Structures are given as C-alpha cells and as structure tokens.
Amino acid sequence: MELKDFENLPRIDWENSQIACKHLNNFELARSYFIFKLMTYPNLVKIGTRLIKWALKLHIPVELLLKHGLFFHFCGGESIGECQVLQRKLNKLHVGCVLDYAVEGKTLEAEFDSNLKEILATICAANSTAKQQEHAFAVFKLSGVARFELLEKVSERLPLNSQEEKEWHKVHQRVSLLAKTAYNEGVKLLIDAEESWIQKAIDNLAEEMQEIYNRDGPVIFNTVQMYRRDRYQYLVDQVQKAERDSLYLGIKLVRGAYMERERERAKKKGYPSPIHANKAETDIAFDKALKLYKEHSVYFSIFAGTHNQKSTQLLVEILDSLRRENGGKDLQTAYFSQLLGMSDNLTFPLAERGFAVFKYVPFGPVKEAIPYLIRRAEENSSIDAHIEVTLKYIKRELKRRMLAKNI
Secondary structure, X not given: OOHHHHHOOOOOOOOOHHHHOOOOOHHHHHHXXXXXXXXXXXXXXXXXXXXXXXXXXXXXXXXXXXXXXXXXXXXXXXXXXXXXXXXXXXXXXXXXXXXXXXXXXXXXXXXXXXXXXXXXXXXXXXXXXXXXXXXXXXXXXXXXXXOHHHHHHHHOOOOOOHHHHHHHHHHHHHHHHHHHHHHHHOOEEEEOOOOHHHHHHHXXXXXXXXXXXXXXXXXXXXXXXXXXXXXXXXXXXXXXXXHHHXXXXXXXXXXXXXXXXXXXXXXXXXXXXXEOOOHHHHHHHHXXXXXXXHXXXXXXXXXXXXXXXXXXXXXXXXXXXXXXXXXXXXXXXXXXXXXXOOOHHHHHXXXXXXXXXXXXXXXXXXXXXXXXXXXHHHHHHOOHHHHHHHHHHHHXXXXXXXXXXXX
C-alpha cells in the first residue's frame, strides 16, 4: 500500500453489523442473540451457573446441553482437530487463531505432563497456520503445567524442600521445552498472567525465556494485567531493560481477570488490594501502556487483548501514526485480540483494515471447559454496556438478513 493510499483510509466503522457478523451463518447468529439475551438477566445467570455446578457434583451429564449452546459459542471444539474448521473460516477472513487448551485446576504430575503435550500440539498447529498468514501465536498458563501452591511458594521466596525442588525443576523443564519449541517452529508464545500471589514466579520464568529467545525478535510474550497498580512501573522497567540489553520485549497487555479473588484475598489477609479502585483507573493505566508502546515500538511489541472500543481505537490511531512516520511501512509490532464469541464488532473491522488481529480460541473436553464457560457467562452478565452493544449489532444484522431474504 502506498502512503497516499494509506492516508486516505476511512475511519473504522465499529457499528457495521454486516462486517461484524459475516463469519456467522443464520443459526449461529440466532444462537448468539439468544445467549447474550439470557445474559441480560444476571439472576438467571447466577441460578444457571449454580445448577451446572450442582449437576457436576451429582455427576448429572450436562455436557450435551452445554456443547451446542455456550460451548460452541465460546469454544472452538473439544480437540485441535475440531477447531480446524473454525481456523480455516477465520483465516479466510484474515483473522488468526490462538488455540488455548482450556483445562485447569490440575494437581498431579501426570496431569501436567498431559497438558504439556496438548500445549506443544497447539504450537505445531499454530505453525501450520503461519504459512497462510504472517504471524502465529500459541498460549499457555503456568498453572496448567505447575502446581498452584508451588507457584505461590516460589513467588513468596519461601524455601523449598527436596521434593519441591525436584518438582520445580520439572516445571522449569516444561517451560523451557515450550519456549524452545515455539522458537524452533517460528511461533510467538504467550504466557498468561494469573493471580498476583503467584505472578512473581511466572514473571521470573517468562523473563528468563525472553533473555534466551527474544534476541532476534519478540518470541516470548509475558502478560501484564493493567488493573494492578504496580504493573505500569513494571512495564517501564521491562522496556528500559530491553533497550539497554538490545532485547525484544514481548508483552500481552490485558486489563485483568481475577478482580474479585484479588480483593477478597487482600481483605482476608489484611493487606492493601493490589488492583485499582475502579474500572476508570484501570482504563487509564491500559491506555497509558499503549502510549508507552508508541514511544518504544522498536524494541517493544504488544499483543493487546481488549474488548474496549476506546482502547482499540487508540491503538489503531497509534499504529496509523507509526505507519505515517515510517513512510507507510507497517512495523508489525502490535497485535489485536478478542475472545471467541465476544466483540466481533472490533475483530472483523480490524481485519478488514489489514491489522493483525486474533481470536483467542479455547478448546478441550466440554466438562473440563465448564469453569471457563461459567466465567464468560458471569463476566458478560456483569458488563451491561458490552451486552447492549453486542445485542444491538446482532439484532441489526438479523433484521438486515431477513429483509434481504424477503427482497
């Protein structure tokens, strides 16, 4: 694209329902409307999630009911193979997939080794899609390959006994294997952030892997949750370190996902909450981090996981500005991402404009994915503005399609 053509590009229309919903057939569109409409009733969501948890405890099979509703709306399938149909469909629309193995809460070494194999398979699957698009990403949670209590102990710098030392050595081996495999396969690897009381162990391992594999470009991406009051300074320190050491810093930037747990633990243990007092402060911190990226984009690459339209627009403007400064050349140091089943009015207009944008695609056995599905239902029902916007563009597209059919 010539610079003169680039400068004439129109402002992105975030309300274009036809673009936002073009990946959905009529059945999928109607299902989406039904799911989000139910989420406008928070009490109904609370009752529903309690019933699901109750059914699981009593071993009542609810998987089939969930699979063709919440599961296929928010997840790609039960296996990598099942996700391939969705991957191909999204790739045709210039949207990438980040496969996320949605199995959590494990405690046994054999379970961690099994998770490791699945995550390695997602890296290889990401590599296969890289031939169709310029970039490929994979992701994992450290608690998926390590015991939560061990991560907490390491984060608090408490002494480990001999058995725990062996256990931690295995964790280090797993993370090293994942990082090395991603590097060899030409895949960028996202390491998700988790609760603040285990984050130090995650940061240390992520930074160690970045020291090894981010010499020629950003391969390992650590995740920074901007609802934490200390994270902007952490980000500044990491940027300065990267520039000093000629190291490419990869950061997945998010607002945060453990707000209630953080506040409850802080209150219980009697220390100040580590997160901002309200959403407005978090929004300011997130956008401030985007501006920091603009100032240091040579050694700083971000993967912006956000459903916030204002932050998305800000990053679009930052990238447009950087392109103009570079004679129309795209530096490809920033990526957009939204969860599957959410904020399609952001994802697909971004893809139409040529930005690198991805859908986070959880997968795994339905029963194992239930905790993830419950979080998505609870999260959406608590964000009135998001539900309102989503229902608005889905309803508009349903009406447009009905009118077109009648014509």
